[in-house]
Amino acid sequence: MIRKALWLSATSVFLTLFTAGGHAEDRVVNVYNWSDYIDSSIIDDFTKKTGIKVVYDTFDSNEILETKLLAGGSGYDVVVPSANFLARQIQAGVFQKLDKSKLPNISNMWDVISERTGKYDPGNEYSVNYMWGTVGLGYNVKKVTAALGTDKIDSWDVFFNPDKLAKLKDCGVYVLDSPADIIPAALKYLGLDPNSTSPDDIAKAEEALLKVRPYIRKFHSSEYINALANGDICLAIGWSGDVFQARNRAQEAKQGVEIGYSVPKEGAQMWFDQMAIPADAPHVAEALEFINYMMTPEVIAKSSNYVLYANGNKASQQFIDKAILEDTSVYPDAETIKKLYTVKPYDPKTQRVITRTWTKIVTGQ
Amino acid sequence: MTDIAATAAPLTETTTLPARLAKGFVSRLVIIIPYLWLLFFFLIPFIIVFKISLSQTAISMPPYTPVLDFSDGISGFFAGFRELNFDNYTWLTQDALYFNAYVTSLIIAAISTILTLIVGYPIAYGMARAPATIRPTLLMLVILPFWTSFLIRVYAWIGILKPEGLLNQLLMSLHIISQPLVILNTYTAIFIGIVYSYLPFMVLPLYSSLEKMDYSLVEAAEDLGCPPIGAFWKITFPLSLPGVVAGCLLVFIPAVGEFVIPDLLGGSQTLMIGKTLWNEFFSNRDWPVSSAVAVILLLVLTIPIMFFQQAQAKAQEQGR
Numbered sequence: 001m002i003r004k005a006l007w008l009s010a011t012s013v014f015l016t017l018f019t020a021g022g023h024a025e026d027r028v029v030n031v032y033n034w035s036d037y038i039d040s041s042i043i044d045d046f047t048k049k050t051g052i053k054v055v056y057d058t059f060d061s062n063e064i065l066e067t068k069l070l071a072g073g074s075g076y077d078v079v080v081p082s083a084n085f086l087a088r089q090i091q092a093g094v095f096q097k098l099d100k101s102k103l104p105n106i107s108n109m110w111d112v113i114s115e116r117t118g119k120y121d122p123g124n125e126y127s128v129n130y131m132w133g134t135v136g137l138g139y140n141v142k143k144v145t146a147a148l149g150t151d152k153i154d155s156w157d158v159f160f161n162p163d164k165l166a167k168l169k170d171c172g173v174y175v176l177d178s179p180a181d182i183i184p185a186a187l188k189y190l191g192l193d194p195n196s197t198s199p200d201d202i203a204k205a206e207e208a209l210l211k212v213r214p215y216i217r218k219f220h221s222s223e224y225i226n227a228l229a230n231g232d233i234c235l236a237i238g239w240s241g242d243v244f245q246a247r248n249r250a251q252e253a254k255q256g257v258e259i260g261y262s263v264p265k266e267g268a269q270m271w272f273d274q275m276a277i278p279a280d281a282p283h284v285a286e287a288l289e290f291i292n293y294m295m296t297p298e299v300i301a302k303s304s305n306y307v308l309y310a311n312g313n314k315a316s317q318q319f320i321d322k323a324i325l326e327d328t329s330v331y332p333d334a335e336t337i338k339k340l341y342t343v344k345p346y347d348p349k350t351q352r353v354i355t356r357t358w359t360k361i362v363t364g365q
Numbered sequence: 366m367t368d369i370a371a372t373a374a375p376l377t378e379t380t381t382l383p384a385r386l387a388k389g390f391v392s393r394l395v396i397i398i399p400y401l402w403l404l405f406f407f408l409i410p411f412i413i414v415f416k417i418s419l420s421q422t423a424i425s426m427p428p429y430t431p432v433l434d435f436s437d438g439i440s441g442f443f444a445g446f447r448e449l450n451f452d453n454y455t456w457l458t459q460d461a462l463y464f465n466a467y468v469t470s471l472i473i474a475a476i477s478t479i480l481t482l483i484v485g486y487p488i489a490y491g492m493a494r495a496p497a498t499i500r501p502t503l504l505m506l507v508i509l510p511f512w513t514s515f516l517i518r519v520y521a522w523i524g525i526l527k528p529e530g531l532l533n534q535l536l537m538s539l540h541i542i543s544q545p546l547v548i549l550n551t552y553t554a555i556f557i558g559i560v561y562s563y564l565p566f567m568v569l570p571l572y573s574s575l576e577k578m579d580y581s582l583v584e585a586a587e588d589l590g591c592p593p594i595g596a597f598w599k600i601t602f603p604l605s606l607p608g609v610v611a612g613c614l615l616v617f618i619p620a621v622g623e624f625v626i627p628d629l630l631g632g633s634q635t636l637m638i639g640k641t642l643w644n645e646f647f648s649n650r651d652w653p654v655s656s657a658v659a660v661i662l663l664l665v666l667t668i669p670i671m672f673f674q675q676a677q678a679k680a681q682e683q684g685r
Contacts, residue, residue: 063647070428091424218550219633355648363636365465
């Protein structure tokens with residue numbers, strides 16, 4: 001009896017599988033984006049407007065996305081890697097050139113951002129910007145004031161000066177576990193070229209980081225969000241949007257934790273998340289339609305209002321909440337933007353030196 | 366039993382030739398399936414990983430070269446074959462990092478295994494000696510944690526162990542300590558995490574070997590004047606050895622390659638092979654070197670186990 005029931009269910013599963021295959025007439029676009037990175041009503045609106053169904057999937061690290069793309073046949077139509085990863089993926093032949101004639105909204109884009117993303121994707125032929133931000137200092141205002149006697153955190157000095165960081169050791173310092181973000185910051189602090197690949201310069205950055213290493217509690221690329229929000233740590237080098245997330249969580253929790261974010265005055269690294277279409281994407285036309293929709297000023301403004309990141313769409317700025325647009329930690333003023341720098345991806349040989357240096361800094365081996 | 370059935374009904378359909386062939390086929394299939402499983406899910410993936418470990422990195426899709434395929438015909442396949450070499454393995458010997466990572470992982474796994482055994486044995490023993498009516502409930506309680514995500518359970522330990530966490534609050538409110546203990550981000554936290562997460566893998570095999578044991582042997586020993594501790598070491602423990610070995614292997618092998626627990630609970634200074642492999646694969650994008658690391662890890666794990674099994678088989682033969 002039971003066996004019969006099992007056989008029945010097995011065969012019916014097979015039947016549904018095969019018949020489902022026949023209904024593939026509906027228009028679909030498979031989107032792979034960072035987790036917590038969109039106002040989900042945007043997706044519903046897109047489907048209502050175009051009739052294209054969005055299969056929305058999320059990742060939480062560039063490395064995971066890259067591995068899927070490099071292995072090939074990911075099945076995704078729109079992916080959102082960060083620009084330094086994108087540059088290398090373009091070289092590897094992962095993406096296809098965008099058909100600009102299908103992207104009329106591209107005229108809305110912000111030249112200040114496009115010019116910089118062009119360093120990763122020459123001519124912006126393969127990608128358009130989704131969101132961008134900075135790598136800076138997230139801090140617990142009360143704890144830092146108590147330890148340092150000031151809440152004016154505006155320089156890398158608070159981190160790279162061992163005397164200052166020593167005072168923050170006990171309340172806790174977290175650092176991104178990402179050499180491509182931290183080593184350029186050390187170079188910038190030392191007055192060197194953040195893009196330097198010279199072994200001598202990297203050794204100097206290593207020295208600067210080893211000096212403050214004893215005062216760093218942990219290197220991790222996501223845990224600092226919770227740690228900041230719960231008041232477990234007082235300083236984190238992190239990505240702007242993550243720190244804002246921590247700030248909001250702390251506000252919601254109402255435990256009296258106040259989080260600040262600062263873009264160091266010496267200059268900070270900019271990062272860009274870029275929408276691109278894999279070379280083997282199954283639904284290219286739908287992907288282009290999706291990207292074009294995301295460049296509609298009202299739509300991308302809605303997304304920025306939700307995720308609290310700046311976007312690379314100039315025309316959208318009139319629709320962005322005043323509080324966000326005027327927050328210089330999200331949209332830095334023109335003066336600060338000039339000081340922000342970008343870092344080119346490393347060649348494989350330099351990458352190996354950087355990773356090895358990083359392991360030495362982090363583990364001491 | 367089957368003989369009686371066969372003689373009682375010698376002319377039933379089960380004895381016709383095609384049925385007998387079918388029966389032979391089925392029993393052979395039963396033997397073949399595990400081998401097929403090993404072939405498809407172990408040997409073939411291993412060969413692919415091994416092949417990649419002999420390649421070089423490249424900025425392409427996939428990120429290594431040569432890619433062996435038959436699109437250029439047989440000669441192209443063999444031309445690609447000649448480009449393979451053992452450079453990546455030589456590379457691993459040139460930097461002490463890899464050796465240190467292997468050794469640290471083995472030591473952490475060994476210590477965790479011993480701790481898990483110490484914690485797990487009394488639990489399994491208590492379960493096996495409990496009244497038969499409540500044993501299923503106890504068994505259920507051991508398995509129950511599996512119903513929650515492993516990640517969430519490890520995250521919960523962050524909340525317990527952190528400086529302002531539950532454990533420190535409790536100890537401080539009882540005035541046992543005046544300063545919070547620093548446990549999170551240390552090796553102690555890794556051991557706690559591994560022991561906690563892998564405890565069921567130790568308890569279940571121990572329980573099944575202890576439950577089958579004949580306790581009248583222990584009673585006999587005690588009747589003959591053996592103290593309870595002596596009886597335990599002379600009778601119970603030796604009889605539970607198969608469970609001890611199975612439990613230790615089940616804990617030790619995954620603990621060597623553990624990645625999540627050291628990442629979340631351990632400090633950044635922890636250098637384990639899982640993290641090293643992650644760095645090679647994701648940060649350096651060097652699939653060949655990371656494959657070489659994985660192949661060596663497999664050898665480090667399987668060779669001692671094979672020797673152990675051989676020694677055990679020999680010991681069993683001598684025992685007969």
